[in-house]
Amino acid sequence: MSLWMNITLLRRYNLNFIFWVIYAAINATLMLLFIPLYSASISAIGTKSMISFILIGAAMLPLLEETVSSVAGDANFQLWSGVINYSFTTPISRYIYFSLNNISEVVISLVVYSPIYLAAILFAFSYLTPLGLLLSLVCFAIGFLSMLQLGLMLGAGILLFRKVHALEGIIILFVTFLSGAFIPLQVLPSSINYAALFVPLTSSLYLVRYYLIGSSLIAPVYLMWIITLSELIVFAVIAKFIFAAAEKKAEKIGFNYI
């Protein structure tokens, strides 16, 4: 139903949709300007298609940034409007509700960014295998779910403390520079590479590129998988915990008093 709502709103404000598509295209084009910089380090990056490498980063980064910020935006709106009071009197779990709202928004975003993904796949087509495509989609989904947990933590943080917007900025900054979407981690010092593995998008993005275009990884593939799955589980547990804390506080003092 959240998806239905978002599609309804998308159709109602189609001018915004056009600007969104333009933004996505500009984003991808600007990222392509980094080709010369990446080319110097092509042996380190080890990819079969530099254009695909960049396009995957260009499409995934804004999408997953949105995953973080849309939950926070939704939590903010619900607190301001009082929708949260209504949703708290219904049997649906708040954690699930926020997740579904977010997933529906990301599904819409996928439509916007789909030409970029298709372009990335097209440039990698000659190297692509069905298994590679499947595994890259699985890694993409896991990466998205991990980022969603960060978004949910932030959303629950807003329910607990009202204003945590600065934290949203910090998370997006880390994701932007340490996920490898913008700057390939292989060209950065190895200590930064290790730190980058704690950013939930990093390992999944590298696995997506690895399975699609054979890019080199910053750790052995099994370790990348362990990190990817562990991050999803750990972040999900933390997000659930913070949500439960927010619900408990709300039930004790009321949302009006948070």
Next chain:
Amino acid sequence: MENVAVRIRNLSKRYENGGKVTKALKNINLDIREGEILGVLGPNGAGKTTLINILATLLIPDKGTINAFGIDVLKEPNKFREIIGYAGQDSEKSAYYRLTAFETLVYFSYTFRDVKKEDIEKEIKYISKRIGFSRKLNSQFSTLSGGEKQATVIMRALVHKPRLCFLDEPSKSLDPITAKKFRAFLKDFVRKDKITTIITTHNMSEAEEICDRIVLINKGRIKFIGTPLEFKNIMDYTDKIILDIHLNKLLISKFKKIPSVVRIKQTIGSTVIYTNKANLSLLALTSILKNENLEPKITVKSATVEDAFIKVMENGK
């Protein structure tokens, strides 16, 4: 004896804010009967919203138990949430404002409740027709007036036909015509489907018109439970006879001798005579006034729930 839908025992709640403790509810005991409309009255800050928010599972009490339709509300809130409807006070913002009223109702009912879409659509059309809202269904929520937004949110609380519905000041922003239609609809709708309804209100005529029973809360304690008629009976008079003149002491003393007159109150330019038998009092009054060659404008008003409310509040009972 009617079935008890909700049994509340020893309910207490206090808030702490900056070291200051406010006792919002103190040892509330209340039985709400199945299918009744219960009005919760009280001055601002009396604890009405706290009570309704606890019942609607938005708040947990510090002490006490709530059992509703066999469900321990505090232990199984999610099970209880399946059978309730809720409309809070912040209704003018409480929706996704770029959706239409119809979309809002479909979205919330379908997302949060286990209902069939076609049933919901049918119910939305039925309710909106009854309260004269049909032509506004396709307007965006943001473009609706305060009262129309309120109507949308009230409909949201009712469309899935809950067993128990909580409405916090439902007619607060409604214009008199819509409020009247809403009251008539609510009375009929909740009776037909046996929806136990708890409303908080400052509107005494609303309480009198639609509530089967009223609960008066002040400073976190229940001061009265009973029917609107029983509530009015706490008054020592049944009617007020209002004269638009100021009477002299002699006339006042003559009026006081009329057996059914309880007391007389004079204000600038008017006199209010409180009586137990308006007809008898009127006969005697008009006769005395005629003898004095006085022809004031006479208005007779029955004692209202509002009068009883003011009396209880003034006496601090």
